[in-house]
Amino acid sequence: MHQTSHVHSRQTISSGYCKRCKTRHSLGSAKAIAGYHRLMAELDSEEATKDYLFGPARGKMFGVMECMQPDGSLITLRAFSGQYNGLWEVEGWVPPLFNVEDFFRISDKVEKQIKAIGREIEMLAPHSEPWLQLRKKRRQLSQALMRDIHNIYQLKNFHGATATLSQAYNNNNGIPTGTGDCCAPKLLNYAANHQLTPLGIAEFYWGRENRSASRQHGSLYSSCREKCEPILGFMLCGLNY
Ligand SMILES: [Zn+2]
Ligand SMILES: [Zn+2]
Structure with a gap:
């Protein structure tokens, strides 16, 4: 009991540096804590959810965002990170930052090509000229696919303002896989597209702890440094907190 109240009282934050305003923008968790407790209770009550998130797939990050609608009433948005049980879109949860049909149209064909090349590589003598050539071709294909996928994120x-991932991404390192798929960008994007004003955001981990044990069941976390922080400066711009 003591430990639980300690975890719940921790304040977390979504933030990033904005190139346009030359300052950091941020959104804290205070006003989303009630929504966090409600979503935790809801997940707790669903047997299928528990089986999935405490099973071999392990847990995942969830997020809630409390928003004000144009008429002044409140609404709580909910998000899961990445895919849920292999799905990008689930009723009652905010969608990803791209059109899902575009995603599959772009990736299906190339992924088949990449797999076919992988099978060819296995049949060749390692480090032979054709082996090296095919490895290079496979790497180029997956890099091109990554760039195409990044460009469908809006x-x-x-x-x-609108931007693609590469336009919004704030440092010179490569854009890590999964950038834009965390809860914070999904929630902020939905709010910006639906004239909602975010008041608070809370991201928490639910389910069996991840392999490195860096994420614990029920704990709140600030937005991640590698993937989210470099785009949140852009995404939070105009909120004026
Ligand atoms: Zn993140
Ligand atoms: Zn700004």
Whole structure:
């Protein structure tokens, strides 16, 4: 009991540096804590959810965002990170930052090619000339696929601006896989697209702890440094907190 109240009282934050305003923008968890407790209770009550998230797939990050609608009433948005049980879109949860049909149209064909090349590589003598050539071809194909996928992400902010992932991404390192798929960008993008004003955001881990044990069941976490922070400066711009 003592430990639980300690975990719940921790304040977390979503933030990032905005190139346009030359300052950090951020959104804290305080006003989303009630929504976090409600979603935790809901997940707790669903047997299928428990079986999945405490099973071999392990747990995942969830997020809630409390928002004000144009008429002044409140609404709580919910998100899961990445895919849920292999699905990008689930009723009652905010969608990803891209059109899912576009995603499969772009990736299906190339992924088949990449797998076919992988099978060819296995049949060749390692480090032979054709083996090296095919490895290079496979790497180029997956890099090109990554770039194409990044370009279908549409990020909208509270200033009315839109950007692709590479336009919004704030440092010179490569964009890590899964950027834009965490809860914070999904929630902010949905709010910006639906004239909602975010008041607070809470991201928490639910289920069996991850392999490195860096994520614990029920704990709140600030937005991640590698994937989210470099795009959240853009995404939070115009919120004026
Ligand atoms: Zn993240
Ligand atoms: Zn800004």
